[in-house]
Amino acid sequence: HGVNAAASFDVTRYVGLKADVAYHFKSKNVPVGGTAASLDIDSHLINFLGGVQLKDNSKETTFKPFAQALVGLAHGKNKVDFSNDFCAAIFPSPCINDFTESDTGLAGAFGGGLDIRAGNRIDIRAIQIDYNPTRLFDSTQHNFRIGVGIVFH
Numbered sequence: 304h305g306v307n308a309a310a311s312f313d314v315t316r317y318v319g320l321k322a323d324v325a326y327h328f329k330s331k332n333v334p335v336g337g338t339a340a341s342l343d344i345d346s347h348l349i350n351f352l353g354g355v356q357l358k359d360n361s362k363e364t365t366f367k368p369f370a371q372a373l374v375g376l377a378h379g380k381n382k383v384d385f386s387n388d389f390c391a392a393i394f395p396s397p398c399i400n401d402f403t404e405s406d407t408g409l410a411g412a413f414g415g416g417l418d419i420r421a422g423n424r425i426d427i428r429a430i431q432i433d434y435n436p437t438r439l440f441d442s443t444q445h446n447f448r449i450g451v452g453i454v455f456h
Contacts (some may be wrong), residue, residue, distance in 0.1 A: 306323040309323040310322050318357060320326075321355065328348075329343050332343045347380045347382075348380075351375045352374060353375055354373035361410075366417065366418075368416070369416060375411075378405065379405060379440070380405040381403070383401060383402055397398075412435050416432060417429045424455060425454065425456075428451055431449070432448070435448045444452070
C-alpha cells in the first residue's frame, strides 16, 4: 500500500530528469498462539529518488511508453507494540517495552510503463512497474512497485 508523486523536467523530446517520492506502509496485528496477547506491527518505507526517464513527450502522441532509472535514498521504520496481555501471557516480569527500529540506506527504481494521452494537459498512467531494491538493516530488500494514476503536464 502506498502513494507516489513525481515531477520531471524534459531536457529533450525523449529525455527527462525525474524526481520521485514514494511512501509505502503496512500494519498488522499478530496474535500470540492461543492467548489474548498480540503484537501490533507498523512498517513504513519512504523512497527519495532521482534520475532519467525516457519517453516520447510529444503532445500529439497518444500512447507513451516510458522507461526510467532512478537512484537515491530509502528510509525504513518498523514499530512493534506489545498488548497489555502480552506481558502477562508471555513474560510476566519484567515486561518487554515496545520498540521502534529505523534505518536509512540506498535505493533505486528501475522500470517503466505506459501513459495514454487523455487531453492537452493530462495523461492516464495505465501501468507502471518498477524493480525497487533497497539496502536497509544490513541487508538488501528486493521490492517491486506497481501503480496507476494521473499525469499532469
